[in-house]
Amino acid sequence: MASSGFEGFEKRLELVFSLPVCADGARARHGLRLLPVGALREALDAAQCAVVSAAGNASLDAYVLSESSLFVYPSRAVLKTCGTTRLLRAVPPLLRAAAAELGLALRSCRYSRGSFLFPEAQPFPHADFADEVRFLDAAVPNSLRFRRSAVMPPPPPPHRHGQEHKWHVYTASTSDDDGGAARLTVEVCMTELDRTLAKQFYLTPGDDVGRTSHAAGDAMTAASGLGDVMNPRALVFGYAFAPCGYSMNALDGERYATVHVTPEDGHSYASYECGGGGDDDAAGTIASVGKAVAAFRPGAVSVSVCYGGGSGTTEGRTGRAIDAAWVWSVVADAVETMSLTCRSRAAEDFPGSITVTYQTFTRAPASST
Numbered sequence: 001m002a003s004s005g006f007e008g009f010e011k012r013l014e015l016v017f018s019l020p021v022c023a024d025g026a027r028a029r030h031g032l033r034l035l036p037v038g039a040l041r042e043a044l045d046a047a048q049c050a051v052v053s054a055a056g057n058a059s060l061d062a063y064v065l066s067e068s069s070l071f072v073y074p075s076r077a078v079l080k081t082c083g084t085t086r087l088l089r090a091v092p093p094l095l096r097a098a099a100a101e102l103g104l105a106l107r108s109c110r111y112s113r114g115s116f117l118f119p120e121a122q123p124f125p126h127a128d129f130a131d132e133v134r135f136l137d138a139a140v141p142n143s144l145r146f147r148r149s150a151v152m153p154p155p156p157p158p159h160r161h162g163q164e165h166k167w168h169v170y171t172a173s174t175s176d177d178d179g180g181a182a183r184l185t186v187e188v189c190m191t192e193l194d195r196t197l198a199k200q201f202y203l204t205p206g207d208d209v210g211r212t213s214h215a216a217g218d219a220m221t222a223a224s225g226l227g228d229v230m231n232p233r234a235l236v237f238g239y240a241f242a243p244c245g246y247s248m249n250a251l252d253g254e255r256y257a258t259v260h261v262t263p264e265d266g267h268s269y270a271s272y273e274c275g276g277g278g279d280d281d282a283a284g285t286i287a288s289v290g291k292a293v294a295a296f297r298p299g300a301v302s303v304s305v306c307y308g309g310g311s312g313t314t315e316g317r318t319g320r321a322i323d324a325a326w327v328w329s330v331v332a333d334a335v336e337t338m339s340l341t342c343r344s345r346a347a348e349d350f351p352g353s354i355t356v357t358y359q360t361f362t363r364a365p366a367s368s369t
């Protein structure tokens with residue numbers, strides 16, 4: 001841990017593989033889910049984190065890690081790590097194992113993160129986005145020739161705290177127009193959590209002897225209302241750290257949601273992410289951000305939405321095409337009801353027909369009258 005405090009802001013990597021056409025039935029059906037435990041462990045060791053709990057359903061495997069989460073689908077892996085982990089170091093062993101054990105070739109790679117609270121504590125290559133981009137450029141195969149990195153703009157000055165909250169995105173893809181792979185992912189980063197709500201994520205005296213980390217985590221899920229963030233059908237797995245901290249994975253069919261909480265005063269942080277589904281209920285998926293924000297009443301929030309662009313992407317209930325202006329307005333409707341005001345917004349297109357939107361919100365200053 002940095003001497004200054006725990007770095008809550010996560011690094012997030014999504015790798016998408018092509019399933020081999022001539023694979024036998026099991027390999028075609030389960031793909032990456034057949035990776036040997038030893039191969040996963042080698043990748044997580046390289047990133048400097050470990051599995052603390054595992055669950056799965058017919059569509060995916062979900063792991064709570066010592067620092068955040070891992071989701072594994074047949075052709076897609078999402079690895080999210082926080083603290084001073086070296087997430088990008090997991091890329092070479094993952095690609096090697098996917099090729100050697102399963103014959104899977106990488107089709108696209110997306111890396112994203114916010115601005116760290118304690119950038120000086122980050123190990124190479126994470127201290128500098130330019131180094132992260134160089135590392136990824138060297139790690140992904142040449143066949144992913146469509147590449148782009150961008151730092152999404154900070155709010156215009158003067159910002160409330162003089163901090164610049166930026167969103168860093170790198171993508172590489174074998175195709176500039178990956179029309180068939182529309183997926184919606186929502187990433188929310190919250191700081192300055194309400195102190196009373198944050199206290200729910202501390203173990204209570206006696207927890208260390210009386211309850212498992214899973215049972216204590218499930219109690220935190222219930223007390224905070226986070227169990228409802230997805231929908232009542234979802235399987236929810238909470239995990240409590242000692243003396244504080246919380247991680248949760250929720251699964252509903254092919255969709256997942258994940259919440260991570262660093263409740264320590266002075267650098268409190270919570271994240272909410274959901275994704276895994278297509279865009280048939282994009283409005284509902286994005287609106288779930290409102291429930292996550294209500295559980296923490298943060299002073300500052302950023303929301304990034306990544307969606308498959310191109311002509312095939314429509315919002316199911318209305319048949320309306322998803323575009324950045326529509327995403328911005330659905331996010332703002334979900335967040336601004338909680339005395340938070342939009343400070344900045346941006347949208348960028350990336351290879352593989354991906355669009356990423358980014359918005360920041362802060363609590364409105366108290367009125368002087």
Ligand SMILES: C[S@+](CC[C@H](N)C(=O)[O-])C[C@H]1O[C@@H](n2cnc3c(N)ncnc32)[C@H](O)[C@@H]1O
Nearest residue numbers: 006008066067082241242244245260261262263
């Ligand atoms: C892993 S969790 C959630 C991570 C998530 N990115 C976040 O910050 O919200 C981090 C919280 O758990 C606490 N914690 C306690 N033991 C930990 C451990 N062994 N590894 C990681 N975090 C631990 C940290 O102090 C922090 O409050």
